[in-house]
Amino acid sequence: MSTRSSLPGGASLSGFGGSREIDVSFEFFPPKTENAETRLKQAVQKLSPLSPAFVSVTYGAGGSTRERTHRTVVDLAKRNGLKVAAHLTCVSATKADVDDVARAYRDAGINHIVALRGDPPDGAAARYEAFPGGYAYASDLITGLKKIADFDISIAGYPEMHPESPDWAAEIANLRRKVDAGANRIITQFCFSPDTLIAYIERVRAAGINLPIIPGIMLQPNFTGLTRMAKMCGTDIPTWMHNMHDGLDDDEQTRRLLSASIAANYCARLEQEGLRSFHFYTLNRADLAYATCRVLGLRPKTDASS
Secondary structure (H helix, E strand, O other): OOOOOEOOOOOEOOOOOOOOOOEEEEEEOOOOOHHHHHHHHHHHHHHHHHOOOEEEEOOOHHHOOHHHHHHHHHHHHHHHOOOEEEEEEOOOOOHHHHHHHHHHHHHOOOOEEEEEOOOOOOOOOOOOOOOOOOOOOHHHHHHHHHHHOOOEEEEEEOOOOOOOOOOHHHHHHHHHHHHHHOOOEEEEOOOOOHHHHHHHHHHHHHOOOOOOEEOEEEOOOOHHHHHHHHHHHOOOOOHHHHHHHOOOOOOHHHHHHHHHHHHHHHHHHHHHOOOOEEEEEOOOOOHHHHHHHHHOOOOOHHHOOO
C-alpha cells in the first residue's frame, strides 16, 4: 500500500502542513416536506456534536430550491450555531438575481458560498447553455461574488474530470480560472478509488494550485440510485463494488453497512496519504456519516472525557 503523504518540495497532498486532527463537513439538501424537514433536523442534531468545520446546503437544478435553500441555510446558522455554506449556481437566473441572493446571504451573516456552474435545468445529460444575462461559468460567478463581499468560496473539483471536459488540460485550466477568480478551497466530486483521488491531487499540485482539497465522500446505500448518480457525473464504480452489492436489492440493512464500510476504508486510506479533511454527502441521513466519523476516531464533545 502506498504511503505517500507529500509531493516533492514538501507540498502536502491535502494542502495542509503538519499533523492535525481530522476535520469533517456535511452536505444537506433543503427539505420539501414536513417529514423531510424532521429528518433533516434529526440529522443535524446527531452530527452537530462532531463539531463539523462547516455544513453546506445544496441548490436545486435550475435554481429550483433557491428560496428553500436560503431558509435552510439561515435556519441552520441561527438555530444550530453551525458554520453554514450556501450553494449558489449560475443556472436559470440573471446576474442581478444571483447577486440579490448573495447580498441576502451577506446580510444574514452567511459568508461561505459553494460556487458552482450548476447542471442544466433539464438534467445533467442536457446541453448546458448560459442563462441570458446570467453568469456563464463558476469562475464568472466567483468574480461577481467577490464584488459583493469578501466571501469564503468553495469550488468543485473532479477527480475523474467533469463529463464535459475533453481532456485533463482543459479540466485543470477551468479549475485554474476558478482559483484565480478567488476560490479558497476545492471540494471534490465523490470517488471510490483512493489512487484516482490521489492522482488528481497530484495533477492539481503540479499545476501550481495549492488550495486545500477536501475529498467528497458519498453515503448512498441505494446502489441503483448510486449507479445512476455516478453515470450522470462521470464517476466510476469499481467492479468490486458491483460484485459486493450483487443480490442485495432487497437487503437494505446490509447495503447500509457496506456503504459505511466502503466510506470508512476510503477515508482511512486517504488519511494515510496525509489528508485530514473530508466532506460527507449525507443525503440528509446521519447514521452512515456518524458511523464513518466514529471509525475515523471522531467523538462528540459530550464523549470527549469518557
